[in-house]
Amino acid sequence: MTVFINPNQEIGRIDPKLHGQFIEFLGECIDEGLWVGEDSPIENESGYRKATLDALRALKPPVIRWPGGCYADTYHWRDGVGARVGRRTTFNENFATYELDNHAFGTDEFLRLCEMLGAEPWININMLSGTVAEMKDWMEYCNREQPTDLALERAANGHEKPYGVKYWGIGNEVWAGGGMMTPSTYLDEYRRFASAMPSFTTDVFAPSPMYAIACGPDGNKPRERVKWTEDFFRGLAEYRQPRINGYDLHFYNWNVDDDADTPTEFDEHGWDKVIAGCLELEDILRDQWRLMNDGLALIAEPETAMDTKLTHVDLIIGEWGNWHKPAFFARPALKQQVTMRDAVTTALTLDLLQRNCDKVSMACNAQTINVLNSLILTEGDQTILTPNYDVFMMYQPHRGAVALDVPRADADDDHVYVFASKSGDGSELFVNLTNAHMGSVAETTLVLPAGARVVRMRELASADPHDCNTADAPDMVRARDVDIADEERVKVRPGTSTCEIAVRLAPAS
Numbered sequence: 001m002t003v004f005i006n007p008n009q010e011i012g013r014i015d016p017k018l019h020g021q022f023i024e025f026l027g028e029c030i031d032e033g034l035w036v037g038e039d040s041p042i043e044n045e046s047g048y049r050k051a052t053l054d055a056l057r058a059l060k061p062p063v064i065r066w067p068g069g070c071y072a073d074t075y076h077w078r079d080g081v082g083a084r085v086g087r088r089t090t091f092n093e094n095f096a097t098y099e100l101d102n103h104a105f106g107t108d109e110f111l112r113l114c115e116m117l118g119a120e121p122w123i124n125i126n127m128l129s130g131t132v133a134e135m136k137d138w139m140e141y142c143n144r145e146q147p148t149d150l151a152l153e154r155a156a157n158g159h160e161k162p163y164g165v166k167y168w169g170i171g172n173e174v175w176a177g178g179g180m181m182t183p184s185t186y187l188d189e190y191r192r193f194a195s196a197m198p199s200f201t202t203d204v205f206a207p208s209p210m211y212a213i214a215c216g217p218d219g220n221k222p223r224e225r226v227k228w229t230e231d232f233f234r235g236l237a238e239y240r241q242p243r244i245n246g247y248d249l250h251f252y253n254w255n256v257d258d259d260a261d262t263p264t265e266f267d268e269h270g271w272d273k274v275i276a277g278c279l280e281l282e283d284i285l286r287d288q289w290r291l292m293n294d295g296l297a298l299i300a301e302p303e304t305a306m307d308t309k310l311t312h313v314d315l316i317i318g319e320w321g322n323w324h325k326p327a328f329f330a331r332p333a334l335k336q337q338v339t340m341r342d343a344v345t346t347a348l349t350l351d352l353l354q355r356n357c358d359k360v361s362m363a364c365n366a367q368t369i370n371v372l373n374s375l376i377l378t379e380g381d382q383t384i385l386t387p388n389y390d391v392f393m394m395y396q397p398h399r400g401a402v403a404l405d406v407p408r409a410d411a412d413d414d415h416v417y418v419f420a421s422k423s424g425d426g427s428e429l430f431v432n433l434t435n436a437h438m439g440s441v442a443e444t445t446l447v448l449p450a451g452a453r454v455v456r457m458r459e460l461a462s463a464d465p466h467d468c469n470t471a472d473a474p475d476m477v478r479a480r481d482v483d484i485a486d487e488e489r490v491k492v493r494p495g496t497s498t499c500e501i502a503v504r505l506a507p508a509s
């Protein structure tokens, strides 16, 4: 295949938050995976598992969503603040976690983690078993600058300055575990919660720093006769618009209809099915974007000069990843191995999110540690970086860059996928090539603009597509530098792999 990269074919700026992560109290994602406690024999920094923390420091996730997911619907933030010895113990039944929950990792532990990593926190409130008052107090505890009781309590817990949490999710998957609501029931509930959000401004004309995220659909799936996005936005147009900044669609690449296919055992049919499944997200997000904007177009002009018209809502993919069937029965809950098949779908998903950066502004991989599409797996005191971790690292240069439209030259090689972006100052190109065929090697020729030079090339590949990293072989699949020939036409042989190429463009004469 021949790929022509034209740096002038711009799509738009890639919001770094497309590389977000999601952590939840399920299985060993937080307890054990991220948090072991200060008294643990496992090496830790103030309770955070050191090896996980170090890996996350290098990863620099731009945004982290917490505490769930479904878990958020039973989470009472007060259980997780103050002296750890006095915190409540509850029982976590979510997704068969079946563990005592000692709430050692709470709001301050989460927000300190975000500060250490330079990540924006996204907190999902409890809309199902929580109250408006509870949500409001949580926001006050996190963000109030004035010395209220809650702000003083935060200071007493070690953080005098407000955390400034901007992103707040109002409900999670409310069409299922989050309340089995209809769009209209949800919209009524959403109005109650969103209209009670404090603004954290002292000037009525100043925009609020608070960003409210409404619950979007499960991909394009209708629920009974409900068309989620159409009905939600139609309802929104019918009556006054509450604060709504983002709309959170979830997409899992369900691999659950073939018992013989497991995370590590699959044939070519299983490989192809999972690859094709992840690509469905591109049509879904484009459909949902159109439906959202069709709905917004129904909103009438405001009746008074004091009202503003809602004209835009960001599309967010708050949870995405591969979900293989055995994860349902796994103990610890939802833990699954990550092979080259998952690495390839992770690369293709990042490609399609970035390619649609004019439509999607934030996305979170589900989940970072020990749950589903993990970047990190832990086994006792061992911490293993999965091939997904390497993919996210290889994609770092795209954050904040300008996505380019790369036409595909010949359709015969449709298992080779290309994504390219240009640095903000226009001096560099970043190219990713992914060979999504299970067995065959594809030779790809990259045609670069005149005078351009390849300056770095890295490849994540494995001899066997079933390869994964385990406690016994933690580096079986690892990205490595590739020798580059200093020529304008670069040949790459991806071969069931994903490849990162950095190119320096010739300065404009």
Ligand code: AHR
Binding pocket: 024, 068, 069, 070, 071, 172, 173, 319, 366, 367, 372
């Ligand atoms: O990521 C696991 C679960 O998947 C989340 O808790 C829920 O939101 C989704 O169904």
